[in-house]
Amino acid sequence: MAARVARWAERVFGFLGSLRLATFLLVLLTLACILGGVIPQSSVTPNADLIFRSYGIFWYRLITRLHLDDIFHSLWFLSLAGLFALNLLLCTSRRARGTVARVFGSPRFRALSEMDSGTIAIPIAEPMPDMSQRLADAVTRAGYRRVVRLEGSGRTQLVGLRRWWGALGADVVHVGILVILAGAFLGVFREEGTIRIHELEKGLLLPACGVKREQGQMADCLPFDLRVDNFGVQTYEDSTRVKDYWATITASRGGRIFQEARISVNRPATIRGISLYTWRYGEDPNAALVRLHVVDVTRSMVTAEVELRVGETLPVPGLQLWVTVVQFYRTFSLDGVGNPIDLGDVTGGHPAVLLQISGLDATGEEVAYRDLAFPFLPETSTQPKVSFLLADAQLPAFIDLHFARNAGYPVFWWGFVLVMVGLAVALYVRSSTVRITIEPSRLLFCAEGRGGARRADRLATDIATIHGLGLPTEAEE
Amino acid sequence: MNQGVLFFDISAIGYIVAFLGLLVARILDRRWIRATGIGIFAAALLAQSVGLCLRGIALGGFPVTNTYESLVFYGWVFALGFFALLGAGILRGRIRDSVGIGVGLLVAVTMALAGSPLRSPEVVPLVPALRSHWLALHVSLVFVGEGFFTVAFAAGVIYLIAARSSKRKDEQSELLERLEELIYRSVAIGFPFFTLGGLFFGAIWAKHAWGRYWGWDPKETFMLVTWLVYVLFLHVRVRRGWRGQRVVWIAVIGFLLALFTFAGVNFLIRGLHSYA
Numbered sequence: 001m002a003a004r005v006a007r008w009a010e011r012v013f014g015f016l017g018s019l020r021l022a023t024f025l026l027v028l029l030t031l032a033c034i035l036g037g038v039i040p041q042s043s044v045t046p047n048a049d050l051i052f053r054s055y056g057i058f059w060y061r062l063i064t065r066l067h068l069d070d071i072f073h074s075l076w077f078l079s080l081a082g083l084f085a086l087n088l089l090l091c092t093s094r095r096a097r098g099t100v101a102r103v104f105g106s107p108r109f110r111a112l113s114e115m116d117s118g119t120i121a122i123p124i125a126e127p128m129p130d131m132s133q134r135l136a137d138a139v140t141r142a143g144y145r146r147v148v149r150l151e152g153s154g155r156t157q158l159v160g161l162r163r164w165w166g167a168l169g170a171d172v173v174h175v176g177i178l179v180i181l182a183g184a185f186l187g188v189f190r191e192e193g194t195i196r197i198h199e200l201e202k203g204l205l206l207p208a209c210g211v212k213r214e215q216g217q218m219a220d221c222l223p224f225d226l227r228v229d230n231f232g233v234q235t236y237e238d239s240t241r242v243k244d245y246w247a248t249i250t251a252s253r254g255g256r257i258f259q260e261a262r263i264s265v266n267r268p269a270t271i272r273g274i275s276l277y278t279w280r281y282g283e284d285p286n287a288a289l290v291r292l293h294v295v296d297v298t299r300s301m302v303t304a305e306v307e308l309r310v311g312e313t314l315p316v317p318g319l320q321l322w323v324t325v326v327q328f329y330r331t332f333s334l335d336g337v338g339n340p341i342d343l344g345d346v347t348g349g350h351p352a353v354l355l356q357i358s359g360l361d362a363t364g365e366e367v368a369y370r371d372l373a374f375p376f377l378p379e380t381s382t383q384p385k386v387s388f389l390l391a392d393a394q395l396p397a398f399i400d401l402h403f404a405r406n407a408g409y410p411v412f413w414w415g416f417v418l419v420m421v422g423l424a425v426a427l428y429v430r431s432s433t434v435r436i437t438i439e440p441s442r443l444l445f446c447a448e449g450r451g452g453a454r455r456a457d458r459l460a461t462d463i464a465t466i467h468g469l470g471l472p473t474e475a476e477e
Numbered sequence: 478m479n480q481g482v483l484f485f486d487i488s489a490i491g492y493i494v495a496f497l498g499l500l501v502a503r504i505l506d507r508r509w510i511r512a513t514g515i516g517i518f519a520a521a522l523l524a525q526s527v528g529l530c531l532r533g534i535a536l537g538g539f540p541v542t543n544t545y546e547s548l549v550f551y552g553w554v555f556a557l558g559f560f561a562l563l564g565a566g567i568l569r570g571r572i573r574d575s576v577g578i579g580v581g582l583l584v585a586v587t588m589a590l591a592g593s594p595l596r597s598p599e600v601v602p603l604v605p606a607l608r609s610h611w612l613a614l615h616v617s618l619v620f621v622g623e624g625f626f627t628v629a630f631a632a633g634v635i636y637l638i639a640a641r642s643s644k645r646k647d648e649q650s651e652l653l654e655r656l657e658e659l660i661y662r663s664v665a666i667g668f669p670f671f672t673l674g675g676l677f678f679g680a681i682w683a684k685h686a687w688g689r690y691w692g693w694d695p696k697e698t699f700m701l702v703t704w705l706v707y708v709l710f711l712h713v714r715v716r717r718g719w720r721g722q723r724v725v726w727i728a729v730i731g732f733l734l735a736l737f738t739f740a741g742v743n744f745l746i747r748g749l750h751s752y753a
Contacts (some may be wrong), residue, residue, distance in 0.1 A: 017714050030702055030706060036698055037695045037699050192689075236602045243602065243608070264605075265686060266605075266682075404688045404689065418676045420669065423668070424669060427665045427668065428669075463517070
């Protein structure tokens with residue numbers, strides 16, 4: 001019973017570590033990646049959900065139920081990747097035993113019948129007393145750095161090994177990939193986030209535990225207080241094209257400054273294990289400072305002026321109304337179903353603000369409504385007496401700083417190094433073995449692997465020439 | 478600023494003439510036509526190299542910052558890959574002629590695509606993300622890898638055509654064997670370059686620029702797909718001992734995916750690499 005279980009387990013492990021399964025998984029992973037590359041992924045493409053809805057209900061359901069909208073984080077893809085890692089682990093561990101024995105162990109005596117075809121023979125009268133040593137020297141001179149002397153069937157066999165460590169290449173690649181996968185797994189526990197710094201916040205100390213975060217999963221507190229001393233955008237000479245954007249930062253703790261740095265695109269800084277990047281820059285419509293003119297519609301004149309930021313609420317001078325700026329649109333437009341949208345910086349576009357107005361109107365009646373204000377048009381509400389005009393808007397410059405801490409990075413890089421070293425060894429280093437068997441009346445030369453017959457013939461010819469021996473011929477049993 | 482364009486135009490004409498010359502030499506079996514074809518091929522490569530140097534100087538960096546430059550560089554690496562294998566003595570006799578015709582045609586097509594009115598040849602200052610020394614390492618090594626994949630592809634197409642021809646069996650099988658060996662060697666040389674430049678240097682650069690080494694951007698994903706296909710090629714050939722058309726088809730598909738990763742993803746799928 002135990003033997004049967006062991007046999008069964010061996011077959012299962014054999015299959016799980018087999019090249020057949022590896023081939024099958026490689027094909028499946030390739031197909032999954034093609035799907036993930038072609039179908040917009042919600043983790044990469046903004047508004048991917050809207051794109052799927054435009055395909056129709058059937059495709060929308062199919063895509064969302066099979067998690068094709070986020071393939072690379074779906075259970076089925078991760079299971080495939082996990083199975084691939086297991087396959088690689090089992091395959092590597094199984095191969096490793098053979099490779100270690102081949103590379104670090106002693107070679108085995110081989111009889112002529114076990115040798116590759118193309119074995120060359122040189123006739124000799126009788127073996128000289130120091131022949132073994134002479135041949136060993138000749139093999140070393142031919143570039144076979146390691147020479148092992150074996151005895152078997154009453155005969156001496158010299159085995160010369162050249163670049164014998166070349167057999168390790170494939171295993172090193174496999175180990176490297178496993179290390180990369182381990183690094184990727186550690187990356188699951190990474191911390192990252194983004195903070196937005198506006199122009200007015202330059203020089204302000206952002207306490208370690210009070211940093212507002214736009215997104216991400218950064219831990220509640222950074223290991224330092226942060227101050228963004230300055231930031232800006234650099235353009236090319238005589239051009240408006242952006243060359244770089246940068247920020248100078250100071251990290252401190254308890255008032256003690258321990259690092260100052262200038263970060264820019266491609267030049268991040270790492271402070272106490274956290275890397276900081278310049279992520280985005282621009283003018284922030286969500287922090288716009290708008291100036292509104294209050295217009296008395298009946299008299300067609302501006303009666304007051306209000307200046308406030310998005311999200312701010314202020315009373316309207318001379319009236320019993322309060323106004324809140326809900327949203328600023330750099331270029332106002334309407335989407336397909338009539339909702340207002342911001343098209344961003346568009347030449348010739350018109351800005352607008354969405355206002356929330358509340359309080360008492362001229363008749364003393366309580367009102368609360370939303371309204372749009374444009375630079376030159378009267379507001380579109382039904383409010384008869386008061387209208388708002390967008391006189392001016394200032395968008396503060398901002399820079400987004402990205403924070404990231406990932407324990408998987410160093411593991412990942414070591415994996416890269418192993419894979420590259422392994423690939424170079426596996427594909428460019430050709431290990432070779434040559435065997436010389438000393439028989440009573442002849443010397444037998446055999447070289448293993450591709451081009452073995454040619455190498456054996458060359459070595460035999462060299463030795464025959466140097467020692468004045470007979471002509472090499474193809475060996476017979 | 479259109480630095481190097483004149484040299485690129487000259488080289489494009491050179492590649493077309495070289496391709497036609499090698500084709501005629503193959504049909505008529507004339508040595509002097511073959512020698513002239515290869516000479517023109519080399520001259521076109523030289524002109525293209527001069528153009529790339531001029532452009533690099535004007536740009537103050539590695540000239541692979543837009544589709545025009547990438548296509549020109551892509552073609553340059555194809556041609557360089559051909560001459561590298563020629564110099565190493567891997568390409569000989571009929572194989573040399575056939576692969577020369579295939580590579581010549583591919584380079585001519587690449588240069589024609591670059592010269593199309595849809596691609597602006599103007600030198601444009603780099604966007605911030607591209608201002609990095611990793612650009613040169615990442616792109617050049619990927620293209621070096623793909624240059625060798627191109628040779629494998631050209632040899633693969635010739636293999637598939639030859640396998641269907643009705644020539645003498647013994648002569649044909651020797652040709653097919655040599656072509657298959659060429660395909661394997663080309664992939665074996667190109668694969669580490671592709672891996673190092675495409676996946677590893679790309680990941681290091683992504684970490685510097687975007688704060689993460691891998692983000693499943695479409696370009697990254699298709700780079701991985703191409704890599705997986707070549708991994709499959711190496712495994713089934715080296716470990717499982719596959720030979721013949723099956724393994725040649727994998728090399729052909731691998732190159733088509735590499736081409737899609739380079740061009741198709743740029744035009745069809747939007748992502749972080751859309752400026753490429």
